[in-house]
Amino acid sequence: MSSVDVRERAKKAEKKPSAIGPDIDLNAYSVEVKEHGKIQKLKNLSGEVKEKAISVGVEAVEACRSGSFFQMDHSVILSSAYKSGLEVMSSTEALKKYDWLQDYWWKAVNVDADKYTAQAELKQNHGYFLRALPGAKVEFPLQACLYMTQDGLAQNVHNIIIAEEGSELHIITGCTTAPGVRTGLHIGVSEFYVKRNAMVTFTMIHNWAEDVEVRPRTGAIVEDNGIFLSNYVCMKPVKTLQMYPTAYCVGENANVRFNTILFAREGSNMDVGGRVFLRAKGSRAELVTRAITKGGDIVTRGHLIGEVPGIRGHLECRGLILSEKGSIHAIPELEGKANNIDMSHEAAVGKIVEEEIQYLMARGLNSEEATSVIIGGFLDVEIKSIPEHLKREIKKAVRMGEERLL
């Protein structure tokens, strides 16, 4: 499909609302913003930007990162790889550099899925291109930060992530707003290509302002023996967040796992899911969600589609309601289209069981301490196969949210 065809399809979908989630008036957000100048090092960022970046796992000290990408509003102010075998640049630059990138553009996500994907095509403001070359294995993660400084701005990014055969790529992405920004729209298309025997771990931490609307659109294509592990943490307020990342296990023994940790305060509306198409023998998927509301509304979805024999999948969703207001709606779906498949789900939504609090109190904790320990335990999703320092980042982001819970 030519780029002209892609744009035509996008134009046709310009007004197409998303199948789920509150509709957004895209015209309410500005697409004009001043350009920001490039920087050489992340340490050159101002103190307040650094602080916000750290809150989403993006470190100004680059020693324990293998590369960095920083986009402020519509300007890519820094992109560099510190290790060989990795490529980090803006996706627009990569499109110019590599003709073959057209073969990956809008192949894991449909350009005409809805008006948000359409806007990402028609009014794209960069995004990142991250690639691990064949066989490259880098322990330290690549980090990417998408940062918004202007109130009322729409940021429309298109990211492409490619792990070539036999490579291993760990990514941490933080999305956040500058202090003082209240409203905004973030549309982030992310397309992942995990080739044979490759592995991608993708940890995304969101820390938005209270009136920001967020529409990530993610697709991942996983080939033979490929592993795609996605961790998503949103513990801070957001006006509306709707995402339904979808992975396609197209190769034998492809393995996908989505871990999602959500906390919605009053005024936050989150509709977050995960969907995996299991299309090849031996492919596996596991979706794990922990959702907490203290007044906000959460819809948590999971959908496994088993299309061939010999696949396995499991969905797990646990929700905790900590206040009179607020709701959690868990929608687990299993769709089996072949024999000899193994798919299951478990979902539980409720409040903290009083008996558990009393149990901890009998060991000497007061009621607040006991509640805190139980919430900490509830959010402690076992995350395997990611480097220790990424686990620490996830724990840090969760802990910062927990402080607001109590």
Place this chain on the structure above:
Amino acid sequence: MIEVKNLTVSIEDKRVLKDVNLHIAQGETIVLLGPNGSGKTSLLKTIIGIPEYKVESGMILFSGKDITKLTIDERARLGIGIAFQRPPAVRGVKLKDMLRICMEKRGDFKEEKINEFAQKLNLFNCLDRDINLGFSGGEIKRSELLQLLAQNPDFIMLDEPDSGVDLVSINLVGKVINELLEKEKIARERTKAGLIITHAGFILDYVNTDRGCIMLNGTIICSGNPRDLLEDIRSKGYEGCIRCLR
């Protein structure tokens, strides 16, 4: 050490304890016998302070202090410990975390003690597991005792520590209960006291108790030598107690 005076307790308007009186001195261990639903567990839960158990009248004194209105954690920090009969599972909270909490709250946290205690109860393999989640009946009982070892309370209440425990483990359980209650010391040198509920009485083969009490319909109806009482119950059942009351 602990004195229960004229205690009457109800749950949701149902009376579960009626005018209970019980005194347990420092160094003493009492075994509480009685049929299902007689109020044994209710008494333990009232002493630890579970709020659903509403004290209508009477009081509980611990070391001379009225604790009737204290919260569970205040009682625990004063030195009252309990091994629950059916404790809840707490997801994400590891047994190891609980041991740390138990020690910290009694002001004596030592990392190396965790392994030492776990070894005593053969629970190494459970330390990194979510507490009580998927534990076998025997593991739950041993894990409760493990937490008490870490907590080191002065007054120890054990709710059926022998039920669901296999013959090998009951030896371990008995040993640890004796250690908790300082049974190696002579009675007047002990600083601990205990109250044990048993249904089948197996634990009495491993732990020496000083006195037995029989509870029926929410009241302690008699007390005496624990072995004699158990023998009577084994031969005549609790029917014998009911006849005795008439």
